[in-house]
Amino acid sequence: MSASSNGLCPLLRGTLFFVVASSVVLLASCDKPPEQAAAPPPPPVTVAQPTKRMVTDWDEFTGRFDAVEQVQIRARVTGFVTKVAFKDGAIVNVGDLLYEIDPRQYQAAAEQAQGQLADAKAKVELAQRELERATTLIRTQAISENIVDQRKQSLAAAEAATLQAEGALKRAELDVEFTKVTAPIAGRISRHLVTVGNLVQGSESGATLLTSIVSMNPIHVYFDMDESIYQRNSRLWFEGKRPSSRDTPNPVQIIMAGETKPSRAGKVDFLDNRLDVGTGTLRGRALVDNDDLSILPGQFARVRVLGSAPYEALLLPDAAIGTDQSRKIVYVVKDDDLVEAKPVTLGALDDGLRVIKQGLRPEDRIIIDGLQRARVGAKVAPHAAKVGDAKP
Template sequence: MAACLGGAAPPFVSSVSFAQQPGARQAPPPAVVVEKIEVQQVSNPAQFTGRVEAIEAVDIRARVTGFLHSVDFKDGQAVKAGDTLFEIEPDQLNALVASARAQVARADATRISAERSLARNRDLLARRTVSQATVDEVQAAFDVASADVQVAQAALDTAELNLSYAHITAPISGSIGRATFTTGNLVGPDSGSLARIVSLDTVRVAFAVTEGLLVTIRQQQASGGGLDPNTLKLSLRLANGTDYGTPGRIEFIENEIDPQTGTVAARAVFPNPRHILLPGQFVTLYVQEKDAPSLPVVPQTAVLQDREGRFVYLLGKDNIVSQQRIHTGARVGNGWAVTKGLDGGEQVVVEGIQRLAQGMTVQPSQGQPVGGGT
């Protein structure tokens, strides 16, 4: 991700040296404050506003009509897949199952009788006692009886399935909300949701990537650089200002830009073992490189600029200062990361800098190290 320069621009100064005039009285060396250049890990995270979403959520509904016999959970408790949630009174459903079984037995008895009749008539046909037309009629009666058995069996299967629906279990594991119906109420397929289960152990964070950043990512991919999700560090900041301790990963980036907003939808996945993140919650998402480079960081007050670019004054041997040209990158706390010109460990002038010139002798004192932060 491209790093952006921030803060006020360094003062624009001349780099002309001041020569001492022969015979002139020499002024005492100017007092300056110096700091040691520290090497720090530099990252420039992108910041997004995200919304927490459940990966799995199920509305529990009644599939058969009946009176609620029991509600077998407490509002808000954790449930596992297969746990009993509701019981619908099964008496009427048991009666329908019994009736369907009787119809199966009746149809099967009729089929057996038709099968025996068909066997007798085939034997009589072989003896030329009955006509072929009679045998055909008996065969048709047997076929109808066999089909009636299948119809009765299907009705029994349906009745038994409806009976099983009287025992309502959790299809997924998660946290269940409040029951919208209590014991004794008549419920059915038109009653709406009886309760809602939301899986919280792992959640998604939906956010929108700006069109400009997406173009940058695509350009990196086109040039062979790419954007490996495994090289990114995703972190969250909660509404109370605290940081969420568990990192996440990019799950999905949409393949079309929303013309209304100029953004593309993306999702990240975060483990949520303590259920701190709840669906509908707004969070701040930070995306940065996992292995950010380590660069020298120079205090902002030490940087000057002239027509040739930016530079600092380094303290050398015998307290003599010299100009050092630098290239700066991202802001890091109250300093700048230096991409070229410094290696770390140098002594740089941070106060009294406006009075300096190349090769001047100074009286240095040590200042406070530049503060870090991202």
């Protein structure tokens, strides 16, 4: 029994020594402070000061083009169409022949009226000679004054008949002229609605529609501004900061469908005299050049109307502007390279940059690239650039 105990003692003593040694090592390791991880460097960002320049505000509306002149071509005399003299959709000039209507019956009526006029003139000559003879005979009392009065009445009746005959001849000649239907305005013509051989009516009510013409250059564009914009523009006019479009042809810019920048210019030439009670808007109109005839009546476009006098403003790219709930903010790098968020009031776009109406100073350093790496209150490594260097 004692022998077996003596045999186990060395093993127990070795195990106990290992445990104690391990504990000492662990206690020693606990006394050493842990090695701290190195802090990451501040994230790089690109900063720039806002651009300062003179800008002008523009109000933008949806506009619709319409022709300055437009006319429906209708028959003015009744008859059969003998010729269609235009190509559908072509450009026509004033006086161009469009249709021909059979003129023979009207030519015959004109010849008849001309004969009636000649007969009336002959009767006038006869009545004048008879009156002259009667005037001579009355001096010798060869005839009575009653006969002289009758001769005067005959002359007046003959002259009246002559006037009637002249009127009938002019009307007949007009009917002959109306058998040739010509363009009253210059512009683009529509398709022909009546073909050769068809009977058209020329009565004042129910005259046959033959085609239509719309003028092309210049062209009108109509737009509707809401009441708030009208009131603001009126206030600016009273303050002398913006001319009124009623007495000044204020400039407009036209952005066609598919375009991002204005490609045409025009001038306001009309403002309505009342607001539409249904929509609360005021109808305006501008005159736009259409030299290449590419704009058609009925097309839509964006219309930018002068909204202010020129003023000095600070501008930034849209990429530098963030959103904090309902506020628009920009990230400013202070002198100690810490990031600060500033709320701003935005204006319109001007040549690709956003006008900042309130919230910025010209010397502020704005983060224009690297917004995703910036945190409010954190330090950044700013790299100076110009506003034009911002990434879209």
